[in-house]
Amino acid sequence: MTAQIPNLTQVPWNRPSLGEDEIAEVTDTIRSGWLTHGPKAAALEQAVRDELGVPDAFAVSSCTAALHLALLAAGIGDGDEVITPSLTFCAAPNALRQVGARPVFVDVEPATYNVCPEQAEAAITAATKAMVVMHYGGHPCDLAAFRDLADQHGLLLIEDAAHALLARRDGLRAGTVGDLAAFSFYANKVITTGEGGMLLGRRDLVQRARLLGRHGIDASVWQRHSGGRTAGYEVTVPGLKYVMSDLAAAVGLPQWRKLAAFTARRAEIAAAYTGALAGLPGLATPAVLPGVEPGWFLYSIFIDPAHAPLTREESAERLRTEYGIATSQHFRPVHTLQVHSGSVTCPLPVTETAAARQLSLPCYPAMTDDQVTQVITAVRALWGC
Ligand SMILES: Cc1ncc(COP(=O)(O)O)c(C=O)c1O
Structure with a gap:
């Protein structure tokens, strides 16, 4: 069965x-x-x-x-x-x-x-x-x-x-x-x-x-x-x-x-997302440094609550309930996990800010073009576009 x-x-x-x-x-x-x-x-x-x-x-x-x-x-x-x-x-x-x-x-x-x-x-x-x-x-x-x-x-x-x-x-x-x-x-x-x-x-x-x-x-x-x-x-x-x-x-x-084909499709989806979402207020798309070809396991957006119309949590919830789109988050910083709380650390401000703002959008080769458009349309709609 x-x-x-x-x-x-x-x-x-x-x-x-x-x-x-x-x-x-x-x-x-x-x-x-x-x-x-x-x-x-x-x-x-x-x-x-x-x-x-x-x-x-x-x-x-x-x-x-x-x-x-x-x-x-x-x-x-x-x-x-x-x-x-x-x-x-x-x-x-x-x-x-x-x-x-x-x-x-x-x-x-x-x-x-x-x-x-x-x-x-x-x-x-x-x-x-x-x-x-x-x-x-x-x-x-x-x-x-x-x-x-x-x-x-x-x-x-x-x-x-x-x-x-x-x-x-x-x-x-x-x-x-x-x-x-x-x-x-x-x-x-x-x-x-x-x-x-x-x-x-x-x-x-x-x-x-x-x-x-x-x-x-x-x-x-x-x-x-x-x-x-x-x-x-x-x-x-x-x-x-x-x-x-x-x-x-x-x-x-x-x-x-x-x-290679899977990675190319991931890159294509990433390019579509960046093309459509870059510049939305309070939403940062992933940077690709010169000389880099990313593997695109994740497509992360970073939502700054001071400048975006809604928080990362509100975005995830509304994408799920209103548009049927699942998201994920990467990662809860390891030094905040109970078992690692006693580990050696220096201050980690960038880690903590990133972890509070990051949202992983769906990005994988099995996605259809319609699904990619659905994600773009939904995020833009949440931003009032
Ligand atoms: C950065 C990183 N390292 C290691 C792992 C563990 O991989 P596995 O599930 O194959 O043990 C993961 C899993 O998601 C990961 O994201």
């Missing part, structure tokens, strides 16, 4: 683009009899390596798993300070706390809401071991500046590239500049495997993560079975179970092939 997702709104905030290609690949996997991490996961890793030119990639069960493994593989642990933004999802800060490290939250830049290199540099102490940067909404942070900073201070650079699957800045591709980077293939991301992620970067670290992500066992189940060696293995480190299943990878393979 097909489970029906209730049609709660006419324009959902997100809907994945899945079709016959994904169904065929999943069917093939089921028919093959091999469901866990095996040839399909390896093919997805290869596709990522080929396209990004990174030394290694490991397909895992989520971006959160990739971030946790990144920290474990790099030996980040007790008492280490790690510089990171607070305007992000809780995944990286939670992983930091899980390994015993201390997140040090620094503010973001007012143009892009990306973590600010100058603020990061000011927060470096003798205890700092790494920086976990994030590409807000798919607009890459200043990758070159963070690479320089990491090299100058001997720090590890980890990119939380959950939003930035096909994004570039100054010729640098997001996901390729850090010692390690993590992609998300969660259901609402630019491509999806339902749940899933990819850890990529330096070969020594990814290999260590691969060992840690399969219980610390010296060879994968696929390697052992395909080599006829079904029993007998060694556990060399106390690992966890974080591998991506071949069922998930089967969804991901055709999705990866469509990444």
